[in-house]
Amino acid sequence: MRIGLITPEPGHPLLAETTALLTPEHEVEALDPVTLGDVPLPLPLPLPLPLPLPLADVYLLKSRTPHALGLARYLERRGAPVVNSAAATALCQDRTEMAGLALRAGLPFAATRTVGPLGAWAREARPPAPVVVKSRLSRRGDLVARADGGARLRELARDWPQEPVVVQEYAPNNGWDHKLWAIGDRVFSALRRSELSPGGRGPTHPLAPDELPAGWADLVRRVGSVFALDVYGVDIIDTGGGTPLIVDVNAFPGIRGQSGAPEALAALALSRAAAGRA
Structure with missing residues (x-):
């Protein structure tokens, strides 16, 4: 099988x-979506693209840039399977669309x-109560901050005056984020001190599957079905008594330090490649 990696960081x-x-x-072949070789590509991408031929049996889309999404859409039009699809990846970048679909x-x-x-x-x-302010466009280095009143909002606005944002009411919780990731049907999980907690973001502690509250793994799989995702992350907070509240969904996150994740991704890639050939 030939597996293509759409990423500028194949060493991830x-x-x-x-x-x-x-x-x-x-x-396995890595494609840097910005160059596809030695020459930087403009946007919109010039067609046809100078791709290595024949096409791979499946491509893993580990990038969310306009170049990467454009390349993924082009490959899909050529009939190549892409995990995750360009449409599903783009949807998870827009927190307005994300929340609307989930709700x-x-x-x-x-x-x-x-x-x-x-x-x-x-x-x-x-705001009558604490709120969480987030960039509408989810990306590396975006804005995610808690504001307990107008003074804090104005402070954030001085640094991000033109940033399109969404606002969520702050849900009281124990200060820990449940980081859940899925690769196909496999669910991985960890606890991380929330970046919105008084002490700021802390280290990530892996969780065994049986340490998750009942039903959470199935909830993660349902998110994948709703968003048409195969490799994804779901950020959940416990609002009390094991009651989950989803606060974010990410397409193809890093999933670092999770035992069995590379094996699950390799198996998923081969399964999608075989299905594409069939």
Whole structure:
């Protein structure tokens, strides 16, 4: 089988370990979506693209940039399977669309309002309770912050005046995020001190499957079905008594330090490649 990696970072631990598992019997090729070779590509991407031929049996989309999404859409039009699809990956970048889909599907997702540029909203906003302010576009280095009143909002607005944001009411919790990840039907989990807690983000502690509250693993799989995702992350907080509240969904996160994750990804890649050939 030929497996393609759409990523500028093929040395990422999850991808590197998965590649090591596959290469004894299969061919793995990394495609940097910005260059596809030695020459930087403009946007929109020039068509046809200078791709290595024949196409791979499956591509793993481990990037969310416009170049990567454009490449994934092009490969899909050529008939190649892409995990996750470009459409599913793009949907998870837009927190407004993400929340709308989750709530329509009946998932326990945090109620989310879209308020536009933070600077304009902060001048008028008078939140009656603590809120969580997030960039509408999910990306590396985006804005995720708690604001307990107008003064904190205006402070954030000075740093992010033009940033389109969404707002969620702050749900009281124990200060720990449950980080859950899925690769196909396999669910992995960890606890991490929340970046919104007084002490800020802390280390990540892996959890065994039997340490999760009852029903949470099935909830994660349901998220995958609703969002048409195969490799994804779900951030959940416990609002009391094991009651879950989903606060974010991510397409193809890093899933670092999870025993069995590279094996699960290798098996998923081969399964999708075989299905594509059939």
